[in-house]
Amino acid sequence: MTKKIVALPGDGIGKEIMDSTLKIMAEIMVQEELDFDIQAFPFGGAGIDQEGDPLPEKTLTACKDADAILLGAIGGPKWDAAPKRPEQGLLALRKALGLFANIRPISVPDAVIHLSPLKEKNVKGVDFIVVRELTGGIYFGEKKRETDQASDLCTYTKAEIQRIIRKAFEIARTRNKKVTSVDKANVLATSKLWRETAEEVAQEFPDCTLEHQLVDSAAMVMIQRPKDFDVLVTENLFGDILSDEASVIPGSLGMMPSASHSESGPSLYEPIHGSAPDIAGQDIANPMSMILSAAMMLRQSFGMEATAKRIERACDKVMAAGVLTKDLGGTAGTLEFTEAVIKELRI
Ligand code: NAD
Ligand code: IPM
Ligand code: MN
Numbered sequence: 245m246t247k248k249i250v251a252l253p254g255d256g257i258g259k260e261i262m263d264s265t266l267k268i269m270a271e272i273m274v275q276e277e278l279d280f281d282i283q284a285f286p287f288g289g290a291g292i293d294q295e296g297d298p299l300p301e302k303t304l305t306a307c308k309d310a311d312a313i314l315l316g317a318i319g320g321p322k323w324d325a326a327p328k329r330p331e332q333g334l335l336a337l338r339k340a341l342g343l344f345a346n347i348r349p350i351s352v353p354d355a356v357i358h359l360s361p362l363k364e365k366n367v368k369g370v371d372f373i374v375v376r377e378l379t380g381g382i383y384f385g386e387k388k389r390e391t392d393q394a395s396d397l398c399t400y401t402k403a404e405i406q407r408i409i410r411k412a413f414e415i416a417r418t419r420n421k422k423v424t425s426v427d428k429a430n431v432l433a434t435s436k437l438w439r440e441t442a443e444e445v446a447q448e449f450p451d452c453t454l455e456h457q458l459v460d461s462a463a464m465v466m467i468q469r470p471k472d473f474d475v476l477v478t479e480n481l482f483g484d485i486l487s488d489e490a491s492v493i494p495g496s497l498g499m500m501p502s503a504s505h506s507e508s509g510p511s512l513y514e515p516i517h518g519s520a521p522d523i524a525g526q527d528i529a530n531p532m533s534m535i536l537s538a539a540m541m542l543r544q545s546f547g548m549e550a551t552a553k554r555i556e557r558a559c560d561k562v563m564a565a566g567v568l569t570k571d572l573g574g575t576a577g578t579l580e581f582t583e584a585v586i587k588e589l590r591i
Contacts, residue, residue, distance in 0.1 A: 246279045247546060250310040250510075252287035252303065255323075255330060256519025257529035257578075258316025264531035264582040265314065265538045271586050272542075272551060287337075288318025288330035288519075298323075298333025304340055307510065312545040313341075314538060315514035320521045339379055342506035344404070345411045346376040347540075348487045348516055349501070350470070352494040355564035359572055360495045362467065370493055372473035373419070375412040376483025378504055380404045381434070383480050400434045400479065405441040407507070412477035413449040421452040422474035426462045426482055438479060459486070466490060487516050496571040498530025501537035503544050511545050513537040523570075527577040530569040532559055535585065558588040 253262035266282065273280055285303040286294040294300070298318070307313050318330040337343075351371045352360060360367045377400075385397030409425065416423045425442040427435035439456055446454040457465065459482045465472055466486065470493050478486060491497040497517040504512045515533030523529055535555060543552035562584040568574025569581055576584070 246281050247311045248309065249280055249282045249541075250303075250306050250313045251282055251284040252307075252313065252315040253284060253290070254287050254316040254318040254519060255289040255320045256317060256521050256524035258288070258318060258519050260524070260527065260529050260578050261515065261531040261534035262314065262316040264578055265534045267582055268535055268555065268585060268589070269538060271589055272555070275589065276551060282314075287315070288333050289320055289323045291333055292323055292326055292328070292330065298328055298330045299336045299340075304337065307337065307341060307512075310510045312510055312541045313512040314534070314541065315512055316534060317515060317517060317519040319519045320524070335383060337512070338504065339384065341509060341512065342379065343504035343512055344377060344379045344507075345408060345505045346374075346378040346483065347415070347503045347505070347544075348374040348376060348483075348490070349540075350374065350473075350487075350490045350493060353499075353560045353563060355560055356495060356499075356568075356572060359568075360493060362470075362493060366468070366470060367493060370470045372470070373415060373475050374483055374487045374490060375408065375415060375475060375477040376487060377404065377408040377477075377479045378483075379480075381480035398432070398434050398481075400437060402437060402441055405438050406445055409442045409445040409477060410448070411505075412475050413445065413452055416452050416475040417449065420474040423449075423452060423454050424462070424473055424476045425454060425456050426459050426476055426478035426486065427456065428459050428482075429456070430458060434479070442477075462486065463489060467492065491516065496530060497533070498569065498571045499532045499536070501533050501535075501540055503537070503540045505544075511541070513541040513545075527579055528570045529578050530571050531578050531582055532569075535559060535582075554589065555585075558585045561588050 253259040291298045382398035427438045429435040429439040500516040539552040539555040542548040567584045
């Protein structure tokens with residue numbers, strides 16, 4: 245049966261890495277005779293430019309109707325003063341689709357272990373997942389601005405916490421059965437409720453262990469002993485910050501994919517990084533974050549484990565052969581890396 249995939253290239257390097265990924269998808273579709281209907285729609289700054297809105301109506305309708313969504317990245321200085329910023333489109337899309345569970349895997353391909361800024365013995369074997377709550381917390385609370393005062397309200401309901409903690413345990417069950425819940429329960433009311441709720445939900449998963457870490461200390465442990473983590477679950481803002489920090493372990497944001505899931509309905513797959521205006525348009529962005537997001541889509545939305553693995557292995561092999569983009573100290577361009585992956589997929 246045809247799978248409907250919506251592609252939202254977005255802005256900056258989003259367009260370049262989406263281009264790469266669609267080339268890889270085209271190759272896979274031919275090789276495996278897959279029936280994917282992939283349609284691109286304007287989103288983010290491109291949505292503002294083309295339709296006057298970062299999340300145009302027809303883009304949202306197409307997303308709701310899709311089997312899965314691939315998103316590049318949005319934002320850039322051009323729209324920083326726009327009445328509605330590209331980022332608002334992204335938050336609105338996550339909310340409209342109920343994408344509460346953002347899965348950000350952290351591992352270090354063997355081929356680039358020596359490139360990590362951290363000590364090799366601490367990096368080899370790192371394999372954990374950040375489960376970031378994505379539709380609640382300070383991102384979505386009431387915002388107020390007066391001339392000399394501003395506030396952002398952070399709210400979590402028990403039900404919102406329960407479902408994300410449950411998701412973390414469900415994932416832990418398929419792995420090393422350890423959940424680390426990260427909060428700021430020594431200060432924040434939302435974190436106190438978070439911690440109590442995590443304890444309650446843990447009773448449903450007696451085969452797993454739960455530990456709590458305060459976010460400031462967790463930020464340190466992540467660099468010092470990243471192998472301590474299996475599944476790290478946390479609220480929206482902490483998850484945003486900690487997952488960018490986690491990208492330092494493999495050595496580049498350009499290798500970091502993610503998946504966002506709702507209770508039911510299409511999932512969305514996107515790199516964790518942004519539109520990288522500093523390198524946009526130069527054919528130097530690392531497309532792996534987007535290619536690996538597509539691999540996550542094949543695995544998690546379509547159950548295509550073998551194909552997902554094939555893509556991941558092809559990327560690893562290409563890197564092992566020394567084809568590296570600039571963020572990893574190499575000289576390969578975005579297209580050159582992409583062509584090398586396609587060549588590897590043909591072997
Ligand atoms: P960024 O993630 O775009 O870039 C941070 C740094 O990482 C930059 O030096 C960039 O060159 C580098 N980088 C990121 N992706 C890379 C890749 N694939 N290959 C090589 N290098 C890469 O963060 P920023 O510069 O703070 O934000 C730029 C814009 O992106 C802002 O408008 C921000 O709001 C937006 N943003 C969007 C998303 C998203 O679309 N999901 C995520 C984060 C930030
Ligand atoms: C991310 C981004 C977004 C976030 C921004 C662009 C709204 O940083 O996906 O990590 O903070 O969630
Ligand atoms: Mn972020």
